[in-house]
Amino acid sequence: MSTVAGETVQACPECGTEIRLDGRFTMWCAACDWNVDPARPEETPGRLARARRAQARRHGERLLAELGAGGTLRARRDSSSLLAFAVALAVHGLTVALAVGGIWFLVRGWGGWGMVPGAFLLALGWSLRPRLPRLPKDTPVLRRADAPELFALVDEVAVVAGTRGVDAIAVDADFNASVMSYGLRGRRLLALGLPLWEILTPQQRIALLGHELGHYSNGDTRHTLVVATADRSLTTWHYFFQPIDDPEELEVFVNLLYFVPRWLVLGVLTLLDRLTLRASQRAEYLADRMAARAGSTRAALELTDCMLIADSAAVALQREVSSAALTGTSGTRKADARADGLWERLAADMASVPEHERERQRRAGALRGHSVDATHPPTHLRHACLLIATPTPPAVVADDDRDHRIAEELADARAKVARQILRDGF
Numbered sequence: 001m002s003t004v005a006g007e008t009v010q011a012c013p014e015c016g017t018e019i020r021l022d023g024r025f026t027m028w029c030a031a032c033d034w035n036v037d038p039a040r041p042e043e044t045p046g047r048l049a050r051a052r053r054a055q056a057r058r059h060g061e062r063l064l065a066e067l068g069a070g071g072t073l074r075a076r077r078d079s080s081s082l083l084a085f086a087v088a089l090a091v092h093g094l095t096v097a098l099a100v101g102g103i104w105f106l107v108r109g110w111g112g113w114g115m116v117p118g119a120f121l122l123a124l125g126w127s128l129r130p131r132l133p134r135l136p137k138d139t140p141v142l143r144r145a146d147a148p149e150l151f152a153l154v155d156e157v158a159v160v161a162g163t164r165g166v167d168a169i170a171v172d173a174d175f176n177a178s179v180m181s182y183g184l185r186g187r188r189l190l191a192l193g194l195p196l197w198e199i200l201t202p203q204q205r206i207a208l209l210g211h212e213l214g215h216y217s218n219g220d221t222r223h224t225l226v227v228a229t230a231d232r233s234l235t236t237w238h239y240f241f242q243p244i245d246d247p248e249e250l251e252v253f254v255n256l257l258y259f260v261p262r263w264l265v266l267g268v269l270t271l272l273d274r275l276t277l278r279a280s281q282r283a284e285y286l287a288d289r290m291a292a293r294a295g296s297t298r299a300a301l302e303l304t305d306c307m308l309i310a311d312s313a314a315v316a317l318q319r320e321v322s323s324a325a326l327t328g329t330s331g332t333r334k335a336d337a338r339a340d341g342l343w344e345r346l347a348a349d350m351a352s353v354p355e356h357e358r359e360r361q362r363r364a365g366a367l368r369g370h371s372v373d374a375t376h377p378p379t380h381l382r383h384a385c386l387l388i389a390t391p392t393p394p395a396v397v398a399d400d401d402r403d404h405r406i407a408e409e410l411a412d413a414r415a416k417v418a419r420q421i422l423r424d425g426f
Helices: 047-068 079-108 115-128 148-161 202-214 225-240 249-295 297-308 310-326 333-340 342-351 355-368 379-388 400-409 411-424
Strands: 002-004 007-011 018-022 168-172 177-182 187-193
Touching (some): 047 379, 079 115, 079 225, 079 249, 148 249, 148 400, 168 411, 177 202, 187 202, 202 297, 225 249, 249 297, 297 355, 297 379, 310 342, 310 411, 333 342, 333 411, 342 411, 355 379
Parallel strands (some): 168 187
Antiparallel strands (some): 007 018, 177 187
16 A cells, blocks of 8 residues: 555455545445445434335335336325325324313313323323424524525525425524424425535535425325324324333333333334335435426436535534534634634535545445435435436526525524534534
8 A cells, every 4th residue: 555645545455456545535446346335334223213214215216116117206195195194184083082081081070080081181182182393493593584585596496396485494503404384374494404505516505495395296295284293193102102221110010011002103103104105205206306407417416415425524513523622612702713614614625525435425325225314215216316317407597696695694594503513513
């Protein structure tokens, strides 16, 4: 092995091919994939999460195979979606039954022992109640008056997606972006994770907006109000019935008491997952197609590649946190100064990742079945789905002046989130 001007040169121990790579990154062989994935990821914790990830991969592969055989992607409600809706209604029906039963016992047994089962049933009904999402309280939330240029860009992309824009934009510290409906009136919230937003090019950001807004027009059953609230209620119950670790004598009895309801809830959750997963996978592929339509196929492909370097971004941000702690800048003016350049340093770090490292991460991601979360198709399948489709030019083209104005509108939020990361870690 030798090193010349930052480049490491060695022969592959498997096939003998000469390897010339940037010494900052993992040495691997593109010819035979030697050392392509040296760090094995930890197993996904939780039986439910592992099952979801395995199912996501199977459905993602089947949908991609159908596309490769000449099939088409289109939003539709199938029999599984209708059954999922029925299961969700049954969950909500149980909530109503518990509440009605609790009220009945309270009225009939007022002042006596009947109040005990009444209060118990009402407590169960309250814990299972549908929970509507609310606006986050611990992150900056922008309204139209706060960021007119950003909202105008979102509106322009929404027209391409065949939907309307959003009512609020939350800016947080996640390496992700998402949309959801909140409140009784179903207002729309777009959550933008600055660690992701800041490393994207302007055209990739348009593709990101196209992907997220595409979820409102692609028939994703899992994101409908009835199914989403039922899933949230069941997840809460599953959490309540988790066994107590290192139980004492009485707690052993409680664990035994929880056994049957825990598995019943897990069974219904798994059923709901199975019924909605195919539609959810299709929705992700459709959202990627919308990303390509809004920002171009090239930008959408680059966006999927960016999701593979999430770990590299996390390492870069954690390095910033450690450096701030070592220099004693926490809580001082120096901390604010350091926060001011955080996003520029992160973007520069990620831009310096060479193509050979990005290719390694693509191959490692395919081996691992990397996905954004347990409900998304594996990233390499999303990449392949975009390649199958006819390449499209951007419907919305980035504009330097608009990008500058959007950056100014996000300045306060960028500073707040940067300080939060340096203070609390990433």
